[in-house]
Amino acid sequence: MGWQKIDGQLTQLAVGRGNNVWGVNSQDSIFRYINGTWHQIPGAATYVGVGADGTVWVVTRAGSIYKWVDYTWIQISGALAQISVGDATHVWGVTNLTNIFLRVNGDINTNGLWAQVDGALSDVSVASDGTVWGVNSNHDIFRWAGYNWEQVNGKLKQIYVSSRELIVGVNDNNQVFQYVNGTWNQLDGSLSLVYVAISIDGILWGIDINNGIHTRQDNLISQAYSISNSSTTPNNAANYSQNNSSIIIGLALGLGLSIIIFITAIVIIVRHYKKAPVLRIAH
Template sequence: MKTIAAFLLVLCHLAISHAWNCNKFSGLSDVQQIDAGQGQVAATDKHNHAYLLSGSSWYRLPSDNIKHVTVGHAGIWAVDTSNYIYKLVAGKWSRVNGLLKQIDAGGNLFIAGANHINNAYCLKTSDTLGFKGVGIVSWTQMPTSLMYYSCGPYGCWGVDTSDRIYLTQSVTPSSCSNSGWTQISGALKMVEVGSDGSVFGVNASGKVYQRIGITSCVPQGTTWTQLPMSMTMKHVSYDLGKLWVVSTSGQVFQCTE
C-alpha cells in the first residue's frame, strides 16, 4: 500500500510539473522584469521603460528611468534607477519619499519592498491608499534582511542575498506588524506571490519553481516542484490563472495550465 501511495504521489507531482503550456508573448523585447496582479500586467525593459498590457498590446508608461514596476490591490507603483519610489496618480508618476530597489503591490492594500542594502520595508494601508501625489508617508522597516519581497493573501515571501527563502504568515495592513519570519527549504533568487496566494520563483540557474500545497490553513505549502521551461528564465509573476515568465534573453512567455 505504501508503494502504491508513493507512486501516486510521484505521478501527481509529474502531472503538476507538466501541466503548464507556455507560448511566447509578442510585442515587447529585452524585458527585465514583469509583474501581474488584479488583472493587470506591467513590465520593464533594459532601457528602463515601463509598460502596461492592454489586451494583447503593450503601452508605454511615462518616464525613461523605471527599473521595477508592480501592479496590484495597492495600485501601480515603481522604482527608478536611483531607487526613488513612485506611485501612478492620475496617469503620472508621483514621487513618494523613501528609497527601494524592488517593490510589490500584491499585499492587502499595502506596499512591500527591499532597498539597496537589502532591508525590507512595508507601507501601511493608510499611507498606501492615502498618498495622492503630495505629502510624506511613513515606511516601516521589517525585522529581516531581504533582497526581494512579495506579498499575497496568505502572507509575504522573500529571499535574501544567499538565496534563502523566508515566509511571514501574517502582515497587518494597518500597522505593518508581522507574525515573524520562518525559513522555507529551497533556494531562489526571486519569488512572487499571486493574488490567490500562489507562489512561484526562479533560482540562480534560471529554473522556475512553484510552491505546492498552499492553502489558508497551510500558507507555507508543502514542497517545491520545477516547471519545465524551454530556456533559462530570470523573472516570473502569476495572476488569474496565467503565469508570466521572462527569459534571460528578455523574451516574455505566457503559460496556462
C-alpha cells in the same frame, strides 16, 4: 496549453489580475500590456509592482518611488531598490542594503509611512491577502509569519506571490518552481527563465535570459497543477515538511526508548530490593 512567446523585451515585469501586466526594459522604459500590445507609459523605472486591484508602483534607478495615480506618477518619500504590490493596502520593498520596509497608514506622502521590518532580503513579494515571501542574498527562502520570518527549505534567486496558494520562483539554474502543499514542484515544460510572475487568477508570466517575454495562460488554479512526476526542492534537497516529520518521528522514538529504559531500571531496582536480606535489629 504551455508557454507562449510574447513580442517585446523586458528586464522585469509584474502582474495583478488577469493580464494586467506592467514591465520595464533595459532602457528603463515602462510598458503596460493592453489587448495583446505593449503600450509605453511616460516615465522611467527599473522595477514595477502591480496589485490585484490595479495599484501600480515603480522604483527608479536612483531609488526614487512613484505611484501611478490618475494617469500620472506621484512621487512617494523614501528610497527602494525593489518593490512589490499586493493591492493599495499591501506594499513592501527592499533597499539596496537589503533592508525591508512596508507601507503603513496610507500610501501618499501626507499620510503614509515606511515601517522597517526586521531581517534582510534582496527580493520581497506581497499578495493582496497579506501573504509575504522573500529571498535573501544567499538565495535562502523566507515566509513572513506576522511577527518574524520563517525559513522555508530550498534556494531561489527570485520569488513572486499573488496569494497564499500561488507562490512561484526561479532558482540559480533558471528553473521555475511552484510551492504547493508545502512542497516545491518544478513545472512541466518550463522554459529557462530568469524572472517569473503569477496573477491572482493563476496566469504565469516570465522573462528569459535574453529578455524575451513568455506567458502560460492555462491557469494554475483551475488545472490540477502542471507538475513533474518527481517533486523536488529548488536546490534538490529533501522537502522541508518531510524533514520536520523525520525530526518529529525521531524525537518520538527517542522519547519512547527513554521511557522503556527508565521502566526497566525501576523493575530491576524493585526486584533487587525484594531479594535483598532484611536486616533485623536484635532486642
